[in-house]
Amino acid sequence: MSEDKKRIINHYKSVGRHGKQLVEEDVKAGSDTARFLERMEQRRLATPCYIAIDMRGKVEDSCRAYTFEGLTHHLDQKCINLFEQEAARYDGQYTVGVFEAVQGAEHTFRAQHEREQEKRIAEQKRQLAQAKSNAPKDPLFNKSTQNDSSDTVNESVQEAANEETDEHSIRLIPFGYRAQRKEGRLNYVTEVSIRFDNGTVLKGKTADISTAGIKVSLFGQTENIATETVLGVSFDALEAQYTLQLGFVDYTLIEQTQDHHGRTQFRLARTDQSEHEQFNIFIDEFIKSYQSRYKLELEDSLLALYAKAYERIFNAGSACSISLLGSLNNKLQSLYTATRPEEHSQLHNALIGSIAEHIPQLCEPSEDGKIANNYLLEAFLVKGKQQHRVYCSTRSALIKNKQFDEFLKVGSQCHLIARLQLHTRAISPDDRDAALQLLEPLNEEAPLRYQAIAEHWKKISHIAYYQVVEEKLSLDSPITGQSAQLTALSEYQLPPGAQRIWQLAYRNERKEPRYLYKTQASITAGKTQVNGETLDFSPAGMRIKLHNVSHIPMDLDINQTIKVDLPDMQKLAKKTAKLQNLPYRVTQWHPHDHSISVRRDYSVKSHDGESFFSRLIASNESKLKQCPEDLETTLVASMVEAMVSAYLSGIPLFIRRFPGGRYAIDSAAATENANALLWQFKTQDTFDFSALNLEEFFGQTLKGQLNRRSQLTSPINARLFATFPEQPGEELVIRDEVSMTDNREIAKFILMTRKSKRHRILRAQFLPPPFIKLEEFKEELSVIRSNSSNRARQFEQNIQQLVALVDIEDISAFYQS
Structure with a gap:
């Protein structure tokens, strides 16, 4: 028996006088175990089945209702023939064997995809074998000088065959991108008729359906049609299935392409969704009822999720x-x-x-x-x-x-x-x-x-x-x-004077709200005493505006312990609380309005300020007004982040560890408002960052700088020396400082930057990846997970496995004067 056909099973078997024991057995054809397993499999396949088969959207041809033994299935003609053929093998009964045979029919989309994948992997194995045979031979052992261990070859084939994690491609993250579609597209195949403006009608099938548009593959060929042409679409199969008379619905042509079979495809959008009310009601209800059975098209939602997540990571991790x-x-x-x-x-x-x-x-x-x-x-x-x-x-x-x-x-x-x-x-x-x-x-x-x-x-x-x-x-x-x-x-x-500094990537994580309230306050820090008034308060802290100061005293440094008196509040509290010499710690400065934020000193177990304000809020919550500052700070931070994402100053790279101990670029960010440096990597309709994928340099820089989770622990700065092509077809060359021969070569390159814009000095700042809670993306991620658990898991792994961020910026100007 060939290696790929061996059957090794674990089962309980009588072993001499020791009774039954769990053993691992290589099942050989004709053995008692093989015959036993065969009988068990036949018994399983002959078991009656009560599951209705629905092949709509799984095969290319249209399906119709087919009733057998009181159970209605939806099958195309090929599946019906196969159903009857398999049922005859089981004495005319509908069994598990019939169900599995129809589901695994050779003409289904799944079977076609599996055959194409097997063919692709076989071709990749053939190319690997050819590359191995053509490699130079070691004259001593007459072997290929390439690493030809079976593990390495199998790993290479596996990586090449995995479309989801192609290690040679760098994922492009379009910063600023948000979902373009307001509704999901249902992957559903049904027959339609397309009516052109000259009266010609062609048959086709849908690839996906949404309320606002559809994607259609035509059975016949047609010439290129101008975009924005209005076409009529009749849903023939759905009309027959639901006994409706919907007629032709007007759609506008958005794009015309070809699928992998060479057939013409139309991407169509509804011309006016306010018209044809009967169709609107039907298609909305149809999509809602089928969402649990058919998958949504995820590309737009997935791209928007990656953009949002990586923007958040960049803004929270970068030192800009x-x-x-x-x-x-x-x-x-x-x-x-x-x-x-x-x-x-x-x-x-x-x-x-x-x-x-x-x-x-x-x-x-x-x-x-x-x-x-x-x-x-x-x-x-x-x-x-x-x-x-x-x-x-x-x-x-x-x-x-x-x-x-x-x-x-x-x-x-x-x-x-x-x-x-x-x-x-x-x-x-x-x-x-x-x-x-x-x-x-x-x-x-x-x-x-x-x-x-x-x-x-x-x-x-x-x-x-x-x-x-x-x-x-x-x-x-x-x-x-x-x-x-x-x-x-x-x-x-x-x-003197400084602007307010807003915090990038700020997210409000307070567990309790703050309330607006002004009352007299006196602060003592060492020998310094400052008067002021509260702006807001919560049980855990408050914000205090300082009076008669041109700047915040240095005695009120961050994390400094201070004492706070609240004389007016003391009159209100009377003997229920002592609001003098309350211990607080300074948590934040606000130089723009000469105020500080303080939090109760948790080294003190009993804090009269916390207990007093808790009682005050509980008895007057309806009268107090919540402070909107945290909401304001969060929203303004999001606005500023949106501008940073739309107008990058450099090129953000995201480094991940790949098999074999390689550190390489997993993703790179770009934006429509490309800066001068980003523009150098523009190739036709996309960006090519392969020249920046300096794996050896990444490995040398990160070596010894990673924690147990294989993530960078502290920032590292390095210089890169780039020579951009002057003419199309020339190579883009980027070298790190270690690869330069000596300081004279570096000095020579610096002189070149003063003579030619082709020569640029780049700063590569390696930054630790920030901790980001996946809960921030739970709404978007739940949509992805409900349609593809594999893609949702892949997204989570990509976020958690980042080793470092690298921000690439052009600093040539500092060397040119």
Whole structure:
């Protein structure tokens, strides 16, 4: 017996005097076990069956009602012949054997697909064998020098045969894509007639059906027809099945293609859904009744789900900072600034917030009023006891004033120095208005606040990315605001004031609502005492606005323990609670309105503030108004994320581990508003990122940097050197820094970037993948799972198996002056 026909089973068998034991047996033809199994199989197949067979949508020909032994089946003629032939083998009875024979008929779509798949795998095996035979021979052992172990060959064939996980293709994620179809398309095959404007009528069959449109394959050939041509469609088989007279329904031709059999296919949309009310009612009820039996076409929904999920991952994991700008009097002004919380985010936020506030002075337009695309900024921050000081200037201004070297020398000794490329892009009003629609839920909760944000949002005209080329932290720096070194650079000190920093990827996870309420508050932190008033409260914390301050005192640092007095509330509480010296911890700064958020100190078991506010809310909940700030923060974060997704500054890559210990690009993101770097990878109607798939470089960079879950633990920065083709057909070459011969070759390449735009220096920032709850996508995922559990599982695995994010950005401008 051949290897592929061996039958190895586990069963209980009498073994000598030991009685019956579970054994593993290689069943051979003619053996007692083989004959026993054959008798059992025949008995199973002869068992009466009571399941109605419905082959509609599973075979190419139309099906009709066929009654046998009081049970009505829906079969085509071939299935009826097979049914009667198999029933004769079982004395004219309908049995399990008849049921399985009809379901597995050779002319079904499933059987055709399986034969095509077997043929494809056989061809792939033949190609592998041919490649193996043509490989160079080892002269000593006369063997192929390729790895020809059977495990490797079988694994290669298996990977090639798996359409769902082709390791050689990079999935393209279109950021900003949302589901285009408002309704699912039912995979259902039924006969129709197509009437053309010249009176010709051709027969065809549907591939899918929805209320708004259908996809039809024609039995006959036809010439190319202009799109938007109106065609009449008659549902012949459905009319006969349900004894209806629907007549011809008008459809508009959207697209004409060919299927894999070479037959003409039409994609049609209803011309006017308000017409033909009888058909509307019928088709709606028909689709609803068949959704549990036939699958929905998932491509549109699945693509939208991947886009939404990977956008969320990118925004939650990337270290980007952005400003949304408006042009007022030919000057850029930052309207919204957002970044993602990270280690030492307080220093980063102070730096970015100060730069954003003073963009009009830093980024002046040219003499003709045009706004430049790139501004090269040098900046450093000095941490003070009262407030942080930020020094910033454009590189061109420092070079012009001959203070470039001195600025870097002093800055390198300060708490934070950064070299930034501020890259600006004009945005489309359509994209801006589309993002504004995400704010609509706030209109129900706080209409006035909604109106204020909407008017502010509509002023946006540009998006700016703060690309950090280099940065250095020296938290123990001895430099203070009184240093003589800083006095010489005082003209570059930015005036006090910083913009509000919105949080990218913010999602409200509070377990209890906050309520708007203003009452006097006094804060004590060490020797510092500040008066203010509460803006809102909850049992766990509150937000306090500080009075008579030009900046938030440094004694109120993040996570600092403070004491809060509520004198007016004490009068209300009387002796039921002591609202003095309440222990809280600072959780967040809001420099734009000189306020802080605080949360109760959980190291204290009994907290009078928590118990008092809990009782106050319980007895006055109907009178109190909920604070809409969390909803506002969440929605504005979503709006900003939508703009980031629509106008990428670089190329987001998503790295996954593949068989054989390979680290390669699983997915790459692109957008319709392609940036200059992304455009270099455009090929006809798609993007080709294969040149960026530097597996050896990925492996070397990630080695030793992964945790037990095989995910990157901390950010890593590296440089790539790209040479883009000058003429069509030339090769795109990308090299990592390790592959460069020495520093002289790197310096030579840098000189080339000043002479030719073909040579670009890219920054590859490796970032740990963030933890994303799949519950965020449960609604979209439930639709996918109900129609294809395999695709739903594949999506979950792709999300959970990400090793790292890589953000590729062009930083050539910093090396060109």
